[in-house]
Amino acid sequence: METLQQELPAAEKKETRKVSGSVALLDALIAEGVDTIFGYPGGAIMPIYDALYDYSEQLTHILVRHEQGGIHAGQGYARSSGKVGVVFATSGPGATNLVTGLADAQIDSTPLVCITGQVFAHLLGTDAFQETDVINITTPVTKWNYQVTDATEIPEVLAKAFYIAKSGRPGPVLIDITKNAQLQQFDYEGYIPCSHIRSYRPKPIVRKEYIEQAAALINNAKKPFIIWGQGVLLGRAESEFKALVEKSGIPAAWTIMGAGAIPTDHPQNVGMLGMHGNYGPNVMTNECDVLIAIGMRFDDRVTGRLDKYAKQAQVVHLDIDPAEIDKNVKTTVPVWGDCKETLPLLTRLLEPKQHTGWLARFREFDEQEQEIVINQELHPQSGELTMGEVIYQLNELTKGEAIIVTDVGQHQMVACRYAKFNNTRSNITSGGLGTMGFALPAAIGAKFGARDKTVVAIIGDGGFQMTLQELGTIMQSGIDVKIMILNNRFLGMVRQWQQLFHEKRYSFVNITSPDFVQVAKGYYIDGKSISDRADLAGALQEMLSHKGSFLLEVMVAKENNVFPMVPQGCSVSEIRLK
C-alpha cells in the first residue's frame, strides 16, 4: 500500500484545506467577482454571517430593512451594473419575503443569486422554528433552485448557480443551505467556475439559413419596423444593434425594458411601444410589412389584442429563448440565438437603405401626439403641476445622463415616455411583474452598481409607502439616491381605469400619505415638498446638487390621465390620444 501511494502522480493530489461550508460560500462569491451583498441576517443563516464578519474588506454587506428591499436592491444592482446581484436572507419569513423579488426578476430576466439559510437538515419536514419549504415555494419564480444539505456540495452548486443566473436568458437562482451545511467543516479543494451543464443549453447555435431568410425579407421590405426589448441590453449588444439600425435605415421602437439601448434622441428611435407608448409605433405596428422583433417577448401590454396584432406583417423574431418563438405571435422567420452573435450576421447581409418616406410617417404621428397630448403634458401654462413637466424639467438638468429608477403606475409610464436616456442600463423599472415598492430599494442597488452615476428614483405616493422602510438602508449605508415622489394623492393608474372603464367609481384608490419630508427627516435625509410651478426647476436643481440623498415631493394634479392609451382588449391601432 505504501508504495502504491508513492506512485501516485503529484498532480492528482489536490491541495485541500479544512473550511466550513460558510467560508466556501464566501470564497465562491469572491471568485465570482461579487463585491456587494444585500441581506438581512437571522437564525438559520448565522454561520454565514459569522464567516462574513472576517470578509468585510472584500465583500460589502448592505443591511436592508426588509428582505423584499434586499432583493429589489439586488435587482437594481444587477440591472445597472450588468453583474449578478447577490442577496442573503434567513429561513422562513426571510425567504418568503424574497418571493416578490424573485417573481419580478424571473419575469424581467434579471440575474440574481439568492442565498437563504435553512433549518438543520435533520429538522427538515418537522415544522421546525422558521422552517418553510422554500424550494417548493420558489420553484415557479426561479430559473433554478437547489437545497444544499452537505457542505461538500457548496463549491459546485455555487458555480452552477452563477453560471445559470447569468448565462443564456438570465434569471434568478435560489440556493437554500441548511444550517448544518453552513457549519460543517470539509476538505475544500478551491473554487472551479462552471462553464458547462450537460442538460443546459444557454446559447443556441445560430442557423445560417434563418439569418439569410430574415435578411431577404428585410431587404425586400417597403415598410420594415424594428421593435426591440431588454434582450439587446442583456446580450450586451447595444453597438451591434445600433449598427443594424443605422445600416438598414429602419425605424425602431422600444419596450420599456429595452429603453436606452440606443439614445432617445437617435433619429431612428421612434419611441415607446405598448399600452401607454407613443402613437406612431403602435399604429404603425399594424401597417408595417416586416416586423423585426429583437430581444422582446410580445408581452400583452405591448401587443394589445393579439388577434389584431401585426396580422399584415411578416415577423422576424430574434430571441435567445426558444420558448419565446411563436409563444404569442406567429413568427415567419425565427432567428434563435444570442443577439450579440445574430445581429452582426444579419447586418452584414442587409442592404444599406434609408427609409425616409416611411420614417417620415412616424413623424407625422408624432406631431399629432405632440399637439394633442405632449404639449399640454410637458408645457402646461396654468393649473396644477403635471407629472410630465416634472420629468421634462429633470431632463433639462440631467441631460439624459442619470439612471432613472421607476416604481409602478402612472408616474412610471410618464417617466418612461418622457425621460431621456442617453445610455444603456439607465432605465430601471419593474416591467413584467409591475411591483409597486420596487423603486426605492432598486435605486439603492442601482447606485451601488453604478457609483459614478446620478440615480433618481421616481415613485408614486402609493408605491413609496410600500417599501419606505428602506430609507433606513440609505441612512445607514450613506448611499446617494435622489428620491422624487410624484404625489397625486391617488393610486393613480387604478383611478384612471376606474374613471375610464368603471364609471368613475373610485373604489379605494384615495390614499393619504404622511408628511414625506418629515419621514425622510426622521431618517436624517434632507427633503423638500413643492406644489408650485415656479419652484420646480429650483427644487430639482437643489435635489440633484445636494450632497447625499435627497427626497423631493412634488404635488401633482390629482386626476390627470396618462395618454395615449391602448384600452385593454383593443388593438394597438385603436390607441386613444384622449
Place this chain on the structure above:
Amino acid sequence: MTAQDQPFKQEFNITVYTENQIGLLNRIAIIFTRRKINIDSLNTSPSEIESIHRFNIVITETEDVVRKLSRQIEKQVEVLKVYYNTNDEVIWQELALYKVPTDVIAEKASVERLLRENGARAVVIRKDYTVFETTGHREETDALIKVLQPYGLIEFVRSARVAIIKHSDGFNRKIREFERIDPGQEVIENEFLNSREKVFTM
C-alpha cells in the same frame, strides 16, 4: 364558432429526458398546472441510459399548446430533451390490476374464459380473492372492468402510460453530444424549429 373552427384536441405523449434531480417533478408539473391543464397520466422511470430519467406524460390538448408546453419544459435547466407524439407515433401500454372475490369467480364464471378473452392473467389466487392483471390500451383495460363488475369487483387500479416512440433511435448517441462542451447542431437544435420549412414556403 363552428365545430370546424374548434382547435383539435387529442392525446399527446410527451417524453422528457432529464437528470435525476429532486424537485424536478414539481418543476415540470407546475408547467401544466399553471395553465390549468390536467395531466391524464404521468410516469417516471429510468431510461436506456444510466442516471438519465424519462418522464412519460399524457395530456389531451391541441398541438399548438403541446408545442409551447414542450418548449417550456425543455427550457428547465435539468431537462435534456423533450419530444411530443400523437398516439399513432408511439407504442404504448398501461397495466391494470383487478381484485375480485374468488368464490364468485369460481362459481359464476369460467375463470379460464375470462382470462383468455381479455388477455389477462391471474397474479394471485387466494381463498378469499383473486387478482387479475392485464396490459394494453385504455379500451382493453376498461373492457375487463365491465366484465368483472357483475362478479363483485373489489378493487381496480391502472398504471400510468408508458410509451416508446416508434421512430426514435434512442438517446445513447445524443447523450454523448450533450456531454461535450461544444455539442453538434443536432443536439443543440430546437427540434420544434426543424419542421418549420412549410412556414417559409407560404
